[in-house]
Amino acid sequence: MKLHALAASLSLAGSLLVPGLASAEQIGVSVARFDNTFQTIVRNGMEDAAAKLDGVTLQMEDAQSDPSRQMDQIRNFISAGVDAIVVLAVDSDGTDVITKMAEEAKIPLVYVLHPPADPAALPANTAFVGSNEVDSGTLQAKEVCRLLGGKGDVLLLMGPLNNHSSLIRTKDVHDVLATDDCKGMSIVEEQSANWDRLEASNIMTNWLSAGMGFDAVIANNDEMAIGAIQAMSSAGHDMSKVVVAGIDATPDGLKEMKAGNLEVTVFQDGLSQGAAAVDAAVKLARGEAVERNIWIPFQLVTPETMAKYEAANR
Numbered sequence: 003m004k005l006h007a008l009a010a011s012l013s014l015a016g017s018l019l020v021p022g023l024a025s026a027e028q029i030g031v032s033v034a035r036f037d038n039t040f041q042t043i044v045r046n047g048m049e050d051a052a053a054k055l056d057g058v059t060l061q062m063e064d065a066q067s068d069p070s071r072q073m074d075q076i077r078n079f080i081s082a083g084v085d086a087i088v089v090l091a092v093d094s095d096g097t098d099v100i101t102k103m104a105e106e107a108k109i110p111l112v113y114v115l116h117p118p119a120d121p122a123a124l125p126a127n128t129a130f131v132g133s134n135e136v137d138s139g140t141l142q143a144k145e146v147c148r149l150l151g152g153k154g155d156v157l158l159l160m161g162p163l164n165n166h167s168s169l170i171r172t173k174d175v176h177d178v179l180a181t182d183d184c185k186g187m188s189i190v191e192e193q194s195a196n197w198d199r200l201e202a203s204n205i206m207t208n209w210l211s212a213g214m215g216f217d218a219v220i221a222n223n224d225e226m227a228i229g230a231i232q233a234m235s236s237a238g239h240d241m242s243k244v245v246v247a248g249i250d251a252t253p254d255g256l257k258e259m260k261a262g263n264l265e266v267t268v269f270q271d272g273l274s275q276g277a278a279a280v281d282a283a284v285k286l287a288r289g290e291a292v293e294r295n296i297w298i299p300f301q302l303v304t305p306e307t308m309a310k311y312e313a314a315n316r
Contacts (some may be wrong), residue, residue, distance in 0.1 A: 217247070
């Protein structure tokens with residue numbers, strides 16, 4: 003699996019680690035949810051990066067969306083004396099405790115994808131790798147606004163209500179719709195589907211059954227957008243009369259775009275996020291400096307530009 007070319011341009015402190023460098027690091031990795039499509043892409047990026055580094059071993063654990071389980075995994079990593087810890091957090095509420103545990107144990111800690119409660123105040127030996135969520139929902143909502151000419155009713159599918167990315171993406175949509183160019187648009191209903199395709203499909207089915215009128219469906223991620231598409235298709239809804247938008251540019255999302263069902267998504271480079279997280283964790287374990295916050299840009303994806311993203315995030 004190839005890492006997306008964007009990885010080469012990351013503004014990390016120092017150059018990328020050199021494969022084959024004689025060293026040995028055990029990195030404990032706690033992932034919020036193994037069965038989440040985008041988190042799987044991030045995991046693939048971690049595994050690809052580690053495979054290129056002699057002596058670097060990842061111990062992957064699935065928190066199964068359970069904050070308590072994730073906390074136990076961190077404790078186990080510390081007890082086992084791992085050289086660094088990477089956390090894809092279930093939610094931001096417990097990250098202060100995780101950060102304190104790692105700091106007291108003097109073990110380097112890297113958060114990836116889901117930021118900790120206060121990424122600007124991380125202690126030494128700790129970093130965050132991700133993308134600026136202010137850009138994701140903003141790019142998405144501005145494109146929907148452009149396609150609708152600044153007028154129309156919107157249904158909004160949100161991620162978990164305790165998740166930083168979900169909260170910011172939702173705020174982005176509200177902020178864009180409040181601008182002069184888009185003030186003819188309004189959100190008629192919004193509900194959390196927890197990043198999940200089936201939950202989104204069920205919510206969309208209920209909205210359709212209630213006779214909800216709408217011109218666009220904006221989802222915080224592609225999986226929920228796909229669930230909405232499946233529900234509309236099953237109900238015989240005319241897809242040519244609705245704009246559907248997601249975020250992540252997953253392979254399944256791009257398939258729906260190619261089929262003409264998804265008009266907007268936003269590329270989040272999960273492979274590069276995973277690779278950068280491993281890179282940062284190993285550097286910290288070796289006593290090297292890294293940037294406190296390592297940003298990987300979001301990019302708008304439309305049917306006109308999707309071809310350049312089809313080989314990414316696989």
